[in-house]
Amino acid sequence: MARWLQSDVLKIFLYVAGSLTLAAWISPWLYNVGMGLAEVTEGKETNGVIAWLGEHARRSKDNFPRFFDRSFLLASVVLLFPLLSWLKMGRGSGSYRDTPWSLRLPDSVVAMNRGQALRRNPSGLSQALIGFFVAAGLLLVAGWLMLQAGIFMWRDAAVSTGGVPNPLLMEIDWGKAFRKALPTALVVATLEEVLFRGVLLGIFLRAMRPAPAIATLSFLFAFVHFLEPPVGVRVPDPEAADAGFVLLGQIFSRFADPFSMLGRFLVLASVGVVLAIARWRTASLWLPIGLHAGWVFSHVIFKSATWPVAGLPELVRWFVGASLLEGLLPLTIMVITGIVVAMLTRVPDEGEKV
Known part of the structure; x- marks a missing residue:
């Protein structure tokens, strides 16, 4: 104990x-x-x-x-x-460089029973760029298919491809969208990857084997991002002493909603798995930062240029939610991205396989 x-x-x-x-x-x-x-x-x-x-x-x-x-x-x-x-x-007592907090460790101080340290990656920048274009490209192709299927519509289009009128016609400012999306993607991806795949995965790999470490961290990653309050949620009395706990109860109620779990939580968990595998198979943060930035970039761009079409059958929303990161179709895209990452990265040495 x-x-x-x-x-x-x-x-x-x-x-x-x-x-x-x-x-x-x-x-x-x-x-x-x-x-x-x-x-x-x-x-x-x-x-x-x-x-x-x-x-x-x-x-x-x-x-x-x-x-x-x-x-x-x-x-x-x-x-x-x-x-x-x-x-x-x-x-x-131990050296600072012999901890998961260090961004790089020389091979001479890495012990197999102490997890996997991050190492210098000569191909880091190219891996980051490849990850960015793979993640953004696959997700934007999925978005284009959703537009063609009438699940989303362009903000400046009078009607969707399915003939649904645009409830709020407005011009798309592509320059503003790009200026917002790129810095957001780079900052969010860098900070979250340093924290989750740099520090936390390093800690988890010291406590358990790679497969359970990746699965556990991916659950934590999805859980933290799933804490976003439901859209339109209201707290009856925000000045009450228990208002925070009332809101917390509403947030946790999403775990009892099958659509939220399948359409959102599993997508977030799959994102965490792909990023953790990319970090583990390259022993660096370049590829996961590129992948993460690509997903954030494409999500922000698509959200800035489109509206979800209202009034679609409930079954459709199980496959595609209100954004590019909700539903079974985005979950499939994450799985495909994971397969591409596995094909692009090295095969671990014998004894290190997940």
Whole structure:
């Protein structure tokens, strides 16, 4: 039991649970402080930062989930320092470079029973570019097929290919879409890959064999991204002390929804699996960063240029949801991308196979 309690994998899961609990507790307080700032700064000249916070709070008055998101981020940062200290418990002293926190380790200090270290990758940039174009290309081709099938429509088209009228006709600003999509893709992909596939997968690989490590981390990756509140969710009394826990209950209710699990959670989990395999088979973050950036880029571009068509049969929504990353068809695209990644990457040495 003592050994299990010292498991770094358990500590990571407890850290996520603790961050959620703390966020649920402090989010009503953050909401009340925000509404106070909104009231005090309305129509008055004050400090620039205070005025910006007040304006931001006013715009989010009816959006309590946004305060919960900020609370979760704050809780994650606050609890990160105890986590880092806890992860060192029960360990002997060691070099900083002999840890999964290091971005690269020389072969001479890598022990087989201590997981897989990230190594220098001379082909890193080309792998990142290949990953980007493979991921973005396959997902955008799927999006084009959805447009032809009448499941989505261009924002500037009067009707979809199925003859459904456009409820909100508007011009597509491709320049603005690209300027938003590319930086977003690069920043999100880099930060998340350093955290999930760089740090966390390194920790998980030290605690278990590659296959369960990849599966466990992919579940955690999907779970964290699945915490986004349902569209249109409302908390009856955001000022109540239990408002955060009410919202948390609504978020967790999605796990009982078959469509959410098959159409969203499994897609996220498959994304995590493909990225983890890419990291493990190349022992670097270049390929997963490229893949991740390609998916984010194509998702943002497609969302900026199209609308989902309303009124389609329920069966259609099981295959394609309201975005490029929802439904059984996107899940199939992730599987195909994983097969392509497996074909492009090296075969692991004997004894390292997943």
